[in-house]
Amino acid sequence: MTHTSADDWTAATVVPGPGGGTLARFGPVVLLVGSDDPEVVRPYLEHAEMVAANGGQGRQLIRGFALMLSTSIDQSPGFAAIAPHTTGLAVFVDGDVVVSVDGEEISGAQSLAWVERLIPWPVTSVSAALPGAAAPAEGTAYRLDGGVVPAGGFLVPTTGGTPAEPVLRPSTQVRAPQPPPDVEAPPVVEPVVEPVVEPVVEPVVEAPPVVAPVAGRPLPPTPADEHVSFQSVLMSDVEDDVDDFEPLPIVEDAAQVHDDHxxxxxxxxxxxxxxxxxxxxxxxxxxxxxxxxxTPVLVNGPRPPLGVIVLDDGAVFQLDTPYLLGRDPAPDERIVAGEFRPLPIIDQSNQVSRVHARLELRGWDVVLVDNNSTNGTYVHLPKTPDWVRMPPGSEQVLVQGTRVRIGHRTLAFNTHAGAVS
Ligand SMILES: [Zn+2]
Structure with a gap:
């Protein structure tokens, strides 16, 4: 079937394939992790469940995993996560996992960070596989309606399986109908943390006759009868929807700041x-x-955004301009003059100065400068054990995954530009 909306996707058939990883489905959220170690898999499952419980918004899925990878995961086993967004299917891939959407392959293997895409509706065929595993062929007699199972891949088939309106299934159906997608927490979303607990894999009851599986002889994949071309876009390029929370700060005089930087x-x-x-x-x-x-050819060009700052509450600030960070940076003359944008750090601890620190863009570097703050600015660089207090007034170049602590608040620096040689 062709999925043209988040509701379609939520009702889709998900076919697990063999392999040594973990596959989870929580309502509209599908997650494939390249590990079967419960401790390794747990944070991924927890985030996927949390997103599903909040309605399964693709943007929240991607933000959360980006923050997780840059702050709390040292070694990712590779994973893919998919959830619908209003305008398309949000795909997040880290590591060697390959996700295929209508023939286009998305993998994090070539990327130093992760890959995130929004595939506009309609979406017809989706599959994913861990390294060394293959997505199951169409016609396989398994499906995952909810829960966590061992698997090496999954397939959302182009044909057969689920009608568009699952709640209208005939009563002969053995499986309970899925809840309407608006239900906040579908009953299948139970707090399953262990990879192998009550897998909800069951044979397809009403498999269409043309794809009925024959034991020991898997049928060849059913050819897709149409190929819908699309252009994938970065999630960060997509405008927010009204029901989504606003990631970027409101700038009073947007034209002024914009033109400067x-x-x-x-x-x-x-x-x-x-x-x-x-x-x-x-x-x-x-x-x-x-x-x-x-052969590198150095040329002048417009500087793209150098990444994002993600606050611990999920707010995202795009680094296409310098920022003043603090309790109340807005009245500062540098903001009034349009040189900086405010990045308010709201904290009850009373340890945040009015202007506590600033983020400058120099060439391709994002530089954090402590503003001689009273209680200090702390940084935690990746692959280092400790938080370090910056000497008052000193500077720190941020690299992918650097965390910054101001008062009781934590910020993470994410960039797609990847590591520097
Ligand atoms: Zn390129």
Whole structure:
């Protein structure tokens, strides 16, 4: 079937395939993790469940996993997570997992960070596989309606399976009808944390005769009768919907700030696909293509956003402009003059100065500068054991995954530009 909305997707058939990982389905959220270790898998399951319990919004799924990878996960086993968004299907892939949507393959293997995409509706065929595993062929007599099972891949078939309106199934159906997608917490979403607890895999009761499986002889995949082409886009390029929370700060005088910083020129290199990059990166931050094998040509170009700051409450601030961070940065003359945008740090601890620190963009670097704050600015660099207090007034270049603590609040720096050689 062709999925043209979040409701369609929530009612889709999900077919698990064999392999050594963990597959979970919580309402509209489908998660494939490249591990069967309960301790490793647990945080991924918890986030997927939380997103499902909040209605299964793709944007929340992606934000949460991005924050998780940059702050609390040292070694990811590789995973893929999918949830619907209002305008399409949100796909998040980290590591060697390959997700295929209507023939386009999405993998994090070539990317130093992760890959996130929004595939606009309609979406017809979706599959995913861990390294060394294959997505199941169409016609396989298993499906996962909810819960957590061992698996190496999954398939949302193009044919057969689920009618568009699952609640209208005939009463001969053995399986209980799925709840309407608006239900906040579907009954199948139980707090299952262990990978193998009560797997809800059951044979398809009313498999269409043309794809009825024959024991020991898997049928070849049913050819898709149409190929719907699409263009995938980065989630961060997609405008928020009204029912989604607003990630970017409201700027009183947007035109003023925008004009000051939007077209700042920097020296950089273009990848083969014409994405403008930091000359120091090994892989394109947009498409992930290897930049090493091409002869770098330094040219001037418009500086793209250098990443995002994600606050511990999920708020996201795009680094296309410098920011003043603090309890009440808005009255500062540098904000009034349009040189900086405010990034308010709301904290009950009374340890945040009015202007506590600032984030500057220098070339391709994001630089954190302590503003001689009373209680200090702390940073935790990736692969280091401790939080370190910055000397008053000192600077710190942020790298992917750097965490910053101001008062009792924590910020994480995420960039798709990846590690610097
Ligand atoms: Zn590129």
């Amino acid at each position: 939007a077209h700042e020129q920097v020296r950089g290199v273009y990848c083969k696909n014409q994405h403008f990059n930091d000359p120091r990166v090994l892989f394109c931050g947009i498409c992930g293509i290897n930049m090493v094998q091409q």
